[in-house]
Amino acid sequence: MGDSRGAQMFASADAYDRFVGRYAPALAQAVVRASGVRPGQRVLDVGCGPGALTTALVALLGADHVSAVDPSPAFVEVCRQRNAGVQVELAGAELLPFEDDEFDVALAQLVVNFMDDPRAGVGEMRRVTRAGGTVGAAVWDYGSGMTLLRSFWDSAAATDPSGGQRDERNMRMSIPSELGDLWTEVGLGQVEVSEAVVSASYEGFEDLWHPLEMGVGPAGAYAASLAPGARESLKQDLRARLAVGESPFELTARAWVVTGRVA
Numbered sequence: 001m002g003d004s005r006g007a008q009m010f011a012s013a014d015a016y017d018r019f020v021g022r023y024a025p026a027l028a029q030a031v032v033r034a035s036g037v038r039p040g041q042r043v044l045d046v047g048c049g050p051g052a053l054t055t056a057l058v059a060l061l062g063a064d065h066v067s068a069v070d071p072s073p074a075f076v077e078v079c080r081q082r083n084a085g086v087q088v089e090l091a092g093a094e095l096l097p098f099e100d101d102e103f104d105v106a107l108a109q110l111v112v113n114f115m116d117d118p119r120a121g122v123g124e125m126r127r128v129t130r131a132g133g134t135v136g137a138a139v140w141d142y143g144s145g146m147t148l149l150r151s152f153w154d155s156a157a158a159t160d161p162s163g164g165q166r167d168e169r170n171m172r173m174s175i176p177s178e179l180g181d182l183w184t185e186v187g188l189g190q191v192e193v194s195e196a197v198v199s200a201s202y203e204g205f206e207d208l209w210h211p212l213e214m215g216v217g218p219a220g221a222y223a224a225s226l227a228p229g230a231r232e233s234l235k236q237d238l239r240a241r242l243a244v245g246e247s248p249f250e251l252t253a254r255a256w257v258v259t260g261r262v263a
């Protein structure tokens with residue numbers, strides 16, 4: 001489990017917090033709203049990472065109504081520390097350690113495109129959700145609206161002939177039609193795909209760049225793999241592309257949010 005590709009990629013909570021984790025609390029609010037989560041419900045957070053969505057759920061439902069799983073041992077540990085009283089298990093989406101119909105809602109924030117087997121993973125989310133309950137997820141709009149990652153991969157393509165090959169826009173399950181089709185294929189009904197736009201603040205460009213050098217996520221793994229000269233070219237292109245310097249700034253990020261109802 002802990003050695004699955006998707007889990008290894010995000011191994012450090014500190015680097016993750018400073019990378020896309022900056023956007024996670026705001027996105028969690030949007031996912032909770034779109035999924036219609038309300039007090040009294042029992043909710044599962046799949047691929048919880050360090051726990052931004054878990055924390056939002058605890059605030060609404062209480063720790064005893066929230067469970068979470070992640071295949072990364074480091075993230076499970078941090079999510080437990082940040083969310084006392086929540087059952088946080090080491091598991092991937094593809095084999096959830098829960099009985100059928102245990103939850104009212106199962107959610108996966110920024111996870112479906114990293115699952116080893118998205119069809120199995122979302123199928124499991126449906127299995128553990130009761131009839132009438134909701135299965136929901138969010139995935140970045142890598143192709144356009146996620147400013148940080150879109151700009152990063154555009155800079156990679158501009159500064160390295162093979163830089164575009166790992167562009168996350170090519171990941172499966174990262175466009176609305178694919179998400180909607182997957183939700184339908186696993187037997188969910190009333191499928192809806194909406195968008196959520198959130199933002200994050202940076203102290204300056206170095207604040208944005210630093211976690212990338214720590215190798216977090218596909219973008220960080222690419223940046224860290226480059227020779228120093230190539231990495232510096234990428235860095236300068238990204239700074240110019242974002243038109244930011246050492247003053248504070250904000251970036252916006254759009255995610256696709258998919259929800260469906262268990263029949």
Ligand SMILES: C[S@@+](CC[C@H](N)C(=O)[O-])C[C@H]1O[C@@H](n2cnc3c(N)ncnc32)[C@H](O)[C@@H]1O
Pocket residue numbers: 004005006007008010020021024046047048049050051052053069070071072075091092093094108109110111114115116117121
């Ligand atoms: C981009 S992070 C999102 C973390 C968190 N949900 C958030 O919104 O900040 C992706 C997460 O998916 C987890 N992951 C990777 N493969 C997975 C799988 N097959 N099943 C469940 N989670 C997985 C990773 O360990 C990581 O925590």
